[in-house]
Amino acid sequence: MSHKLIMMALEEDIGDGDVTSEYFIPENRVSRAFVTVRQSGVVSGVELARDVFLEVDSDLDVKMLVEDGSKVGAGAMLLRVEGKARSILTAERTALNFLQRLSGVATMTSRYVDLVKHTRAKILDTRKTTPGYRLLEKKAVKDGGGKNHRIGLFDRAMVKDNHLVAEGKLEQLQEAIRRLKSDKPHVEVELEADNLEQVSDFLTLDGVDHILLDNMGLEELTEAVEMRERAPKARLEASGGVNLETVVGIAETGVDFISVGTLTHSAPSLDIGLDFVNLD
Structure with missing residues (x-):
């Protein structure tokens, strides 16, 4: 490439x-x-x-x-x-x-990695990359001490709000996860949660590897971490509103990952x- x-x-x-x-x-x-x-x-x-x-x-x-x-x-x-x-x-x-x-x-x-090194949080990139440069930019993120999120649409299922609107019931969601895990067991599953009620629901499902906490405030992030600790199934990823001024507070809530589009789209x-x- x-x-x-x-x-x-x-x-x-x-x-x-x-x-x-x-x-x-x-x-x-x-x-x-x-x-x-x-x-x-x-x-x-x-x-x-x-x-x-x-x-x-x-x-x-x-x-x-x-x-x-x-x-x-x-x-x-x-x-x-x-x-x-x-x-x-x-x-x-x-x-x-x-x-x-x-x-x-x-x-x-x-810069982001250094700011959160006293916490458990790892800094992730996103798919907001320069067309054609994705593998190079994701390598650059690793060179800077960060971690790679999914490379593309093929290596992790990421069920976002639009997907949930189209297929909204938990039973249907669980069945889709089961089918994916059966057909492609190496593919991880991530569900996007816009609120704590969704976090609670997603924690009841089998086969969920990650829950994306989208644009949640610090109190909501902290509560989501507490909810997960009572049922430690999925890793929690914070996303939205992340910059050099806010990343420390987000990391200190106890989330596992923080995804930052700025790493590749605005560096x-x-x-x-x-x-x-x-x-x-």
């Missing part, structure tokens, strides 16, 4: 040729450059950026100086690249685009650049 994305990204950037490098950089000019972080954060996509350089020119000497998931400060060097200057310049923007975006996701995730890119240096 990542190779396909690299090829697509290079194709849209290079087109029928890098005219700037072709006409303004001598063909045999050999250079050294470093990919450097301009601000502190957590990096992700270092290996992917390396692959971009090598895809453009397999003769480049590319050395990874840090691993994905590393916390770095401003000025840290991530990659060293040596070889034809034309090749380095042609690959530069595509490599940085991947690296900046994914490192931004990892950095945002780490700002980390400032990373490429600098040429004189060869010794």
Whole structure:
């Protein structure tokens, strides 16, 4: 998947040729450059950026100086690249685009994870990802210390309010869960609860792995946790209204997971650049 994305990204950037490098950089000019972080954060996509350089020119000497998931400060060097200057310049923007975006996701995730590390709550991503980038962005979440929610519609059943309106009776819901577990026992089941009455009902069902507590206040979240402790079947996930100011209070209610769409849909890119240096 990542190779396909690299090829697509290079194709849209290079087109029928890098005219700037072709006409303004001598063909045999050999250079050294470093990919450097301009601000502190957590990096992700270092290996992917390396692959971009090598895809453009397999003769480049590319050395990874840090691993994905590393916390770095401003000025840290991530990659060293040596070889034809034309090749380095042609690959530069595509490599940085991947690296900046994914490192931004990892950095945002780490901020949330650090805030709730004194609690039991784990930070989850969502499916609110850049089309085509889902596996890369979910890896970036893990590099930042978070956990992955379902990858897509195929690996966890998530029964939300619209599904419940269409199929609202508990008996019918229980039968659907039984059929799913029989046909696909590896698939987990999550039910979305908008209120505590639904939480109470869902806790009576067999085969429910997770209950999503949607847009509940702190008192409701705390009560839901107490209800679950009397019948500890499903893990509880808080969702809605989560930001850096509210996440600590949500985590301290005792929920197991907190899903945060911001990790992938609103994380700002980390400032990373490429600098040429004189060869010794």
